[in-house]
Amino acid sequence: MNLLKKVTAALSAVVMAAGAVSAIPTCAIGISPDKNGKQSAFEYELETYRLSDTRIGVRIATINNPGVLKFGLVLKYDADCTLMDLEQNLPDFLVSIQNDTNKHQIIVPMLSVNSDRDGTCIDNLNDFSCYFEFSVPSSSAYPLQFSSCVYKYDSLNEGISFDFDSTKDSRPRDTSVGVKLKDVPYRIGDVDEDNKITMDDGFSILQMAKYGNNLLTVDDLNEYLFKHSIYKGTRTWNDMFPKLTYAECADANQDGYIKEEDSDEVMEYYSQAAASNITMSTLVNTIGYKTVTYEY
Known part of the structure; x- marks a missing residue:
């Protein structure tokens, strides 16, 4: 997926169209200078994911934290969207979350609970x-x-503090980028994306099927690839199969499930291809297409 190279002062936007589980992240989003014009080194990123035809995931994560005492974030979302779930990885912060459905925004104020030996709050x-x-x-x-x-934003380390007054419309205006659709190819059975079918692909698919008790759906795996990659230290599908982009690659018969039969089909194809005598009827090693999003 394309990287959206939008670096803005205090605000960024991502436009999400129906696409794949792959994300479209912004790159190093900075925040506004304080009233004295001092610029913080704090940076974060905003990513959107299409989990299914009717569900979208949005993730906001720091990529450079020079030290934060107080922090407040607004996420504005499209009027067609309804908030269903919210998960946080906010260590050592007191958090208050407000969902303003009329204005279609979520406000997340955070206050550090860190303190030194004297009980003084620290970043x-x-x-x-x-x-x-x-x-x-x-x-x-x-x-x-x-x-x-x-x-x-308040940072003792940086000596920076600001708080926009939304009642006076001092918050910066939204900026946006557009996202359209395109169909991208993937090779059925090629889990490690080396553009060929090998025994390794078959073994990987078998492993996935066993982890999923032979009931794993393509949609479930695509969602798992994203959601369980948010928190560091979590054992994820990305850890085990780091080159797997789309779960559809592991679905040899394209029935929407990843089962042991898919591994068997890949192994049989590999054996016949090695003997230069492919007689089976299979979708393995053919090209499928998935609708994804891209920047325009």
Whole structure:
């Protein structure tokens, strides 16, 4: 997926169209200078994911935290979206979350609970992230828009402090980028994406099938690839199969499930191809297409 190279002062937006589980992240989003014009080194990223025809995931995560005492974030979302779930990885922060459905925005104020031996509050140096999941009607018109804004920021380490007053419309205006659709090819059975079918692919598919008790769906795996990659230290499908882009690659017969039969089919294809005598009827090693999103 294309990287959206939008570096803005205090605000960025990502426009999400119906696409794959792959994300479209912004790159190194900075925040506004304080009233004295001092620029913080704090940076974060905003990513959107299409989990299914009717569900979209949005993730906000720090990529550079010079030390934060207080922090407030606004995530604005499209009117067609309905907030379904919210997960946080916010270590050592007191968090208050407000969902303003009338204005279609979520406000996440955070206050560090770190303190030194004297009980004096100190900056929090940990990275943190928030994940939001939205339902979207299948009839929604795309693109959909999501935008983020840091409106409150206090850092003792940097000597920076600001707090926008939304009642005076001092918050910066939204910026946006557009996302359209395209069909991208994938090779059925090629789990490690080396553009060929090998025994390794068959073994990997068998491993997935066993982990999923032979009931793993393509949609479930695509969602798992994303959601369980948010938190560091979690054993994920990305850890075990780091080159797997789309779960559809592991679905040899393209029936929407990843089962042992898919591994058997890949292994049989490999054996026949090695003997230069392919007689089976199979989709393995053929090209499938998946609708994904891209920047315009």
